[in-house]
Amino acid sequence: MHAKTDSEGTSVDTTWPPRSPPRRPVYYVQSPSNHDVEKMSYDGSSPAGSPPHHFYHCSPIHHSRESSTSRFSASLKNPRSLSAWKHVQLNGHRRAGLDDDDDDDGDEFVAGGVRGFGSSRYNSVRVYILGLCFFVLLFTLFCLILWGASKSYAPKIAVKSMVFENFNVQAGNDGSGVPTDMLSLNSTVKIHYRNPGTFFAVHVTSTPLELHYFQLKLASGQMKKFSQPRKSGRTVVTVVKAHQVPMYGGVPVLANAYTNMGRVAVPLNLTFTVRSRAYILGRLVKSKFYTKVRCRLTLHGNHLGTPHNLTNACFYG
The missing domain is CATH 2.60.40 (Immunoglobulin-like)
Incomplete structure (x- = not known):
């Protein structure tokens, strides 16, 4: 039995032994866009609507972003090697770090806003206190002038x-x-x-x-x-x-x-x-x-x- 490999790396059997039962076809189930884990099914019975031919030929379109996302989701579920697992963990930590940075920026913005509000309120209180002190000073000066003027009228x-x-x-x-x-x-x-x-x-x-x-x-x-x-x-x-x-x-x-x-x-x-x-x-x-x-x-x-x-x-x- 000889196998032929196409340009996409998919192996397809070209000869079949005589008098042997037909081999079960291989089906690739594409994961939806919500990054679920890709499921490979080797079911014995052909589902309704399956292609009637004995092999599935992978076209270059299946190496798009959707296929790579499916393989990444599958690697999360069943990592095939230690290096792949480390790669997955590194990507997860980077993503978490980005989220934390966003949260810190928001906290700093909120804290800055609170500090700005408190500073403006403090400045307003200072203005009121200074105005009150200035009024008391003027009133006291006016009273002293009247008091001094009255002393000449004994x-x-x-x-x-x-x-x-x-x-x-x-x-x-x-x-x-x-x-x-x-x-x-x-x-x-x-x-x-x-x-x-x-x-x-x-x-x-x-x-x-x-x-x-x-x-x-x-x-x-x-x-x-x-x-x-x-x-x-x-x-x-x-x-x-x-x-x-x-x-x-x-x-x-x-x-x-x-x-x-x-x-x-x-x-x-x-x-x-x-x-x-x-x-x-x-x-x-x-x-x-x-x-x-x-x-x-x-x-x-x-x-x-x-x-x-x-x-x-x-x-x-």
Whole structure:
């Protein structure tokens, strides 16, 4: 028996032994395009639609890309040699490496996008913070300018006069029953107050007005609080009085006052502090002015009801 080999490398029997049964034909089943493994069938019965001749002649078209893909898929299933198996593994690793590179590029793109978004958001926050700081700085500067300007408009205070309407010293007993001289008096003080401020009003309060004989307090009175509009003034009248104040011999000039009141002359000091608050920009900007007043005067028993001029007798600080 002789075999003939064609140019494509396919062996075909040319002679057949006599009286031998016909040999089963060989069929090549082409794998579909989804790279399934090529199946070779040596079935005993001929399927329907098979060619009637005894051999299959391979044409050059079967060595196309589809045939090579089929052989590659078959080699995945049944590698014929060690070198083929290594070749298959190497191709698989290269393909996996390409897929990983694509995934890494996508991750870097996503991460870059996230980083870019975070950076832009951070820059926006910085812009807002800088704008807020700039606004606070300007507002603070504006408030300082108003506060400094208000300091040149300190209130003007002048004690005009004081009138002793009555004065009386008599013998009596203190709260514990100790006999001593008891003093009573009633007087009024006129104070002129002026607010020279051009853009703010002031709220005025005062400490108690006190009459002292050296360190001994004889009488006191409280000035009512008020609000003074800008560029305006008023005269405030405050009552300073004393009722049954025990002397305990602390005022020697009053020893014989109840017998000879016309000759009594008692040196006194009138002291108090005027507090003025200017609300320039609501409650945010406030200016405070404190004026301490001290006036020296003399109480004469024969000048009751006569105003004492204190224009030049007071000190302001």
